[in-house]
Amino acid sequence: MSALLEVKDLHAGYGASRIVRGVSLSVEEGAGIVLFGRNGVGKSTFMQALMGMVTPSSGQVLLAGKQLAGRPAHEIAKAGLAIVPQGRRLFPDLTVQENLMLGIRQTPKGWTLDTLYELLPRLAERTAQPAGLLSGGEQQMVAIGRALLRNPSVLLLDEPSEGLAPRIIAELAGVLRTLRADGLTVLIVEQNLKLGLTMSDHVAIMDVGKIVHESTVTEFRRSPDIARRYLGVI
Amino acid sequence: MIEILFTFLNGLGRGLLLFTMAAGLSLVFGLMSVLNLAHGSLLLLGGYIAVMLASGAGLAAALPVALIAGAAFGAVLYFAVKPVMNRGHLDQGLLTLGIAFIFADVAKHFWGNDVYLPAPPEILRGSVGVLGMQYPVYRLFVIVAAAAIALVIFVVVERTRLGAIVRAAVADKQMVAALGYRISFIMGGVFAGAAALAAIGGVIGAPVIGVRPGLDTEMLILALVVVVVGGLGSLRGALVGALLIGQIQTLGVALLPELSSFLVFGVMALVLLVKPTGLFGKVNR
Ligand SMILES: Nc1ncnc2c1ncn2[C@@H]1O[C@H](COP(=O)(O)OP(=O)(O)OP(=O)(O)O)[C@@H](O)[C@H]1O
Ligand SMILES: [Mg+2]
Numbered sequence: 001m002s003a004l005l006e007v008k009d010l011h012a013g014y015g016a017s018r019i020v021r022g023v024s025l026s027v028e029e030g031a032g033i034v035l036f037g038r039n040g041v042g043k044s045t046f047m048q049a050l051m052g053m054v055t056p057s058s059g060q061v062l063l064a065g066k067q068l069a070g071r072p073a074h075e076i077a078k079a080g081l082a083i084v085p086q087g088r089r090l091f092p093d094l095t096v097q098e099n100l101m102l103g104i105r106q107t108p109k110g111w112t113l114d115t116l117y118e119l120l121p122r123l124a125e126r127t128a129q130p131a132g133l134l135s136g137g138e139q140q141m142v143a144i145g146r147a148l149l150r151n152p153s154v155l156l157l158d159e160p161s162e163g164l165a166p167r168i169i170a171e172l173a174g175v176l177r178t179l180r181a182d183g184l185t186v187l188i189v190e191q192n193l194k195l196g197l198t199m200s201d202h203v204a205i206m207d208v209g210k211i212v213h214e215s216t217v218t219e220f221r222r223s224p225d226i227a228r229r230y231l232g233v234i
Numbered sequence: 235m236i237e238i239l240f241t242f243l244n245g246l247g248r249g250l251l252l253f254t255m256a257a258g259l260s261l262v263f264g265l266m267s268v269l270n271l272a273h274g275s276l277l278l279l280g281g282y283i284a285v286m287l288a289s290g291a292g293l294a295a296a297l298p299v300a301l302i303a304g305a306a307f308g309a310v311l312y313f314a315v316k317p318v319m320n321r322g323h324l325d326q327g328l329l330t331l332g333i334a335f336i337f338a339d340v341a342k343h344f345w346g347n348d349v350y351l352p353a354p355p356e357i358l359r360g361s362v363g364v365l366g367m368q369y370p371v372y373r374l375f376v377i378v379a380a381a382a383i384a385l386v387i388f389v390v391v392e393r394t395r396l397g398a399i400v401r402a403a404v405a406d407k408q409m410v411a412a413l414g415y416r417i418s419f420i421m422g423g424v425f426a427g428a429a430a431l432a433a434i435g436g437v438i439g440a441p442v443i444g445v446r447p448g449l450d451t452e453m454l455i456l457a458l459v460v461v462v463v464g465g466l467g468s469l470r471g472a473l474v475g476a477l478l479i480g481q482i483q484t485l486g487v488a489l490l491p492e493l494s495s496f497l498v499f500g501v502m503a504l505v506l507l508v509k510p511t512g513l514f515g516k517v518n519r
Binding site: 053073074077150 | 395398399401402405406408409411412414415416417
């Protein structure tokens with residue numbers, strides 16, 4: 001039995017600088033994995049390498065057994081990965097509706113614009129506004145909506161809480177927990193421990209391009225020295 | 235008084251024709267940051283297609299032919315430019331200019347130095363009386379047809395899913411790819427579409443502007459001025475710029491003939507002094 005998303009010894013970087021240095025990670029179907037790690041250790045590079053936005057130099061990325069490493073981003077997207085990138089990367093001049101529309105990939109039982117607007121009613125009131133004029137929280141919801149509409153088999157989330165006020169983060173956590181309860185498979189990178197843990201069942205920690213710790217969320221909560229050691233938090 | 239109206243109408247037609255060229259030039263630049271100096275060749279291609287078909291099958295038949303030939307030429311241009319896409323404007327400029335020179339030579343080989351004015355279709359010949367003066371029907375048709383094309387361009391780019399994909403790709407190609415779209419198809423398609431538009435503009439304009447060697451560079455330079463005045467990459471800017479340059483050119487010839495060629499560039503310099511990004515430009519590239 002292999003996992004839905006299986007990463008084996010993945011290496012990636014930019015030109016001569018090797019950033020991701022042999023990462024292996026399994027994501028079971030229906031699981032939530034949170035990837036922690038200090039600033040600049042290569043979390044985003046890893047996520048982008050999964051998505052094909054950065055081309056891995058070696059290693060494997062298997063989605064339901066299908067080799068994705070080295071494929072172009074549009075093929076990886078079609079294979080079933082979707083990303084909410086760090087910094088959201090909406091198309092600021094396009095309206096909310098247009099941003100969402102670009103994500104649409106119809107599946108028999110998946111998300112549609114209508115069901116998405118039910119989940120995120122605030123966006124339904126902003127459909128005609130340029131996405132760039134929305135608040136940070138609303139923009140993050142658009143980025144999540146755009147990725148959900150692709151009906152991915154695994155959703156990659158890169159620091160969705162970055163730059164958001166605590167009240168908005170709580171709202172975001174609510175939405176993400178709903179998605180997880182629905183059975184969505186998620187790999188999330190977070191700096192906000194609370195948000196990352198509340199929606200995951202596994203923890204992985206990255207340090208300078210390598211996974212240095214893996215455990216269940218329960219184990220992680222029980223041993224505070226892990227967080228202290230790798231993340232420098234109390 | 236009526237002369238002024240006619241001059242205005244002439245300028246309007248000219249400006250709208252210019253837009254069919256400038257729109258593509260601007261879109262291609264916005265999307266790929268490639269300044270296609272062979273864009274004038276496409277207009278000339280359309281012009282010669284009009285010349286060839288006007289006497290036989292008729293000018294209307296030249297439209298689909300120009301559409302297909304223009305798109306094909308555009309696709310060829312895209313594949314030619316693709317390898318130098320990340321190599322800076324100088325390399326791209328030299329490459330596309332080289333292609334323009336080759337095309338100009340080939341065209342001269344077939345059609346020589348003559349100026350051709352292909353005949354409009356039967357129903358668009360003659361003139362209508364306006365306040366006791368005669369204005370050619372075909373010139374009115376140019377205004378209507380080019381305005382219709384401009385409208386189609388705007389609707390497609392601003393109101394369709396396809397247009398949204400193109401605008402998104404202008405902003406962030408990598409993100410568009412991560413949503414499952416193949417960027418090279420988008421870029422090739424825009425190149426081909428822009429080329430087809432210029433060729434169709436060449437067909438429609440042929441009976442009034444005169445198809446001849448040198449028309450390609452002449453129109454390319456005007457289109458470049460339009461794009462610079464309007465703001466690189468902005469469709470609205472291209473429209474406003476084209477209408478403005480169209481008027482300045484015809485008014486200039488009518489009122490200040492000895493200064494007319496200076497006026498166009500004078501306006502460009504003025505706009506750049508006041509707003510270096512062009513009227514509707516956002517970023518200075
Ligand atoms: N496009 C790029 N070109 C070159 N180097 C880059 C690029 N993007 C990131 N880097 C470098 O790669 C390293 C890892 O960056 P990355 O964004 O993957 O880290 P991160 O763990 O996501 O950090 P953060 O928590 O701040 O988001 C950093 O040293 C960064 O400077
Ligand atoms: Mg990051």
